[in-house]
Amino acid sequence: MSKLPVNFYSRDAVDVAQTLLGKIFVHSSGKTFYSGIITEVEAYNQEDEASHSYKGVSERNKVMFYEGGHLYVYFIYGAYNCMNVVTSTSGVGEAVLIRGIEPITGIKQMLRNRGINAGRIMSALSNLTNGPGKVCEAFAISKKHNGLSLTEDIVYICSSSLFDRKFSIGSSARIGITKGTHLQWRFFIKGNSFVSKYK
DNA sequence: GACGGGATTTGCT
DNA sequence: GCAAATCCCGTCC
Numbered sequence: 001m002s003k004l005p006v007n008f009y010s011r012d013a014v015d016v017a018q019t020l021l022g023k024i025f026v027h028s029s030g031k032t033f034y035s036g037i038i039t040e041v042e043a044y045n046q047e048d049e050a051s052h053s054y055k056g057v058s059e060r061n062k063v064m065f066y067e068g069g070h071l072y073v074y075f076i077y078g079a080y081n082c083m084n085v086v087t088s089t090s091g092v093g094e095a096v097l098i099r100g101i102e103p104i105t106g107i108k109q110m111l112r113n114r115g116i117n118a119g120r121i122m123s124a125l126s127n128l129t130n131g132p133g134k135v136c137e138a139f140a141i142s143k144k145h146n147g148l149s150l151t152e153d154i155v156y157i158c159s160s161s162l163f164d165r166k167f168s169i170g171s172s173a174r175i176g177i178t179k180g181t182h183l184q185w186r187f188f189i190k191g192n193s194f195v196s197k198y199k
Numbered sequence: 200g201a202c203g204g205g206a207t208t209t210g211c212t
Numbered sequence: 213g214c215a216a217a218t219c220c221c222g223t224c225c
Contacts, residue, residue: 042217044217050217051217052217055211058210058211059210060209060210060211061210074209074217075208075209076208076209076216076217076218077206077207077208077209077216077218077219078206078207078208078209078216078218079206079207079208079218079219080218080219082217082218084217097217099217131218131219132217132218133218133219134218134219174217175217175218176216176217176218177216177217178215178216
């Protein structure tokens with residue numbers, strides 16, 4: 001298990017998106033060590049009408065233009081946070097939206113963060129982290145994490161030979177957008193229990 | 200299950 | 213003023 005170096009992120013968002021599948025996302029805050037396998041992502045770049053970076057730098061999206069390997073967190077629909085991994089080099093607005101993570105550690109706290117009663121455990125688990133807003137809520141990621149570097153020890157991503165490339169990747173149009181729908185830039189691990197409804 | 204609508208903040212026109 | 217990279221809960225099969 002080793003933390004991904006900056007040069008992993010300094011490639012095209014579409015490449016990084018596919019190679020992020022099967023990697024382990026970690027948020028270590030206070031007493032809870034949250035971790036899980038990334039199972040579903042979407043790529044966004046500057047030539048893409050659906051991307052926040054399409055119209056250039058703004059106060060909201062400036063982190064997308066940082067050097068690859070930063071975390072871009074934005075607030076949407078008046079209620080939810082979504083987290084993205086910034087890719088490419090400084091001055092280029094690209095990022096990968098994390099849509100799904102299969103939890104490994106911190107699950108009890110994730111259930112609490114999401115306000116889910118674990119009474120019906122299978123239903124609770126399958127709704128815990130299957131969407132970008134849910135992932136952020138479960139992993140306690142909010143706007144205060146916006147702009148953090150993934151090379152530090154609060155939030156970071158690891159590779160593990162246990163999960164690397166031992167699955168096949170599916171792709172489709174991205175979810176919840178009205179422009180750029182011709183691009184097949186949503187990628188997911190096929191057959192994963194949490195995303196199987198998209199097979 | 201499959202739908203449809205409401206919640207509610209932020210940024211850009 | 214409105215659209216948005218969403219989610220949840222109610223209703224009706």
